[in-house]
Amino acid sequence: MVLAYMKDKVVIITGSTSGIGLGIAKKFASSGAKIVINGFAELKQVNEITQELKSLGANEVLFDGANLSKPEEIDSMFKNVINQFQAVDILVNNAGIQFVSPIEDFPPEKWEAIMRVDLIASFYTIKNAIPHMKKKKWGRIINIASAHALVASPFKSAYVAAKHGMLGLTKTVALEVAKDSITVNAICPGYVKTPLVLGQVADTAKARGMSEEEVIDKIILGAQATKKFVEIEEVASLAYYLCSKEAASITGTSLSMDGGWTSQ
Known part of the structure; x- marks a missing residue:
């Protein structure tokens, strides 16, 4: 499926220098979108990713290394995007970190860092993106949550709490912007x-x-x-579908892609 109208869309994907985020960036690049990648990477890696996305068909590629644990850097990233592209059409909140430990041994600084990156950062990115989407009366926000937004596992208190919070954020914002032709959804992959x-x-x-x-x-x-x-390409394809005209009525929901995990 190639979305012809994607060529004019500006797509911001956090945590997109590797893993799921990079896979999503590649998928949107194939339709000629303008891609904003974000993450921690050396200049050589950024250049390699940029060239790969352009070779796949990306109209333009912008890298911003904003540290998502710092709200001021998120604000600055959006200012840079608007200065460059004058629009934000699609936002994919993908960045995430993890730490595994029994609750009594969980380092407080690790717990708080996970909350800042995995949940609080999405508040700031969405807050920045919505005004620009409302101006165009169109937008897509896709939060890459996890099966852990729906069920828990031991030793992952911060991650599970953050992903459950992301699902609540998804539902709330979807209700607030539904009449503006903006959809907000969460993809919940398994491993x-x-x-x-x-x-x-x-x-x-x-x-x-x-x-x-x-x-x-x-x-x-x-x-x-x-x-x-679960394959990265599967998650990327679902994110891409959620930006299609056929998915215009899908909003405020979580879409499981977990190999049957949450069916048990």
């Missing part, structure tokens, strides 16, 4: 094979006293009936 997930394996193994192989088999893929990782 996707990304650097973030692979980083959890060692932490979870330590927390549970298991081997990394046991964690993958019994903890990670054990929850997914398919016994397969």
Whole structure:
């Protein structure tokens, strides 16, 4: 599916220098959108990503390395985007960090950092994006949540709390902007094979006293009936579909893509 009208759209994707975010950026680039990538990356990596997105068809590519734990840097990122493109059409809140620990040992600074990046940052990005979408009477906000927005797992108190909060934020904002032809949805993937997930394996193994192989088999893929990782391209395609005309009435909801995890 190629959305012809995407060529004129400005798409901001947080946490898009790797993993799911980069996959989403590639998907939108294929329709000639103007892509704003964000994340921590060296100049060489940024240049490589920029060239790849342009080779896929991106109209223009802008990189902004805003630290999403700092509201002032988020505000500055949006100012840069408006100065460059004069619009914000699609916002994908994808950035996230993780830390695994029993609650009594959970470092407070880690807990608060996860809340700032995984939840609070989305408040600021949405707050910045909505006025520009309202001016055009069109917009799409896609929050990459998690199956952990719907169910919990031990030792992930901050992440689960943040993702549950993101789902509440999704529903509330969707109701506020529904009459402005702006949709707001959350995609809730199961385990996707990304650097973030692979980083959890060692932490979870330590927390549970298991081997990394046991964690993958019994903890990670054990929850997914398919016994397969969700593919990045699957998440990217769903995000892309939510920006189509056919998805105009889908708003304020969570879409599970978890291999059957939350059906149990």
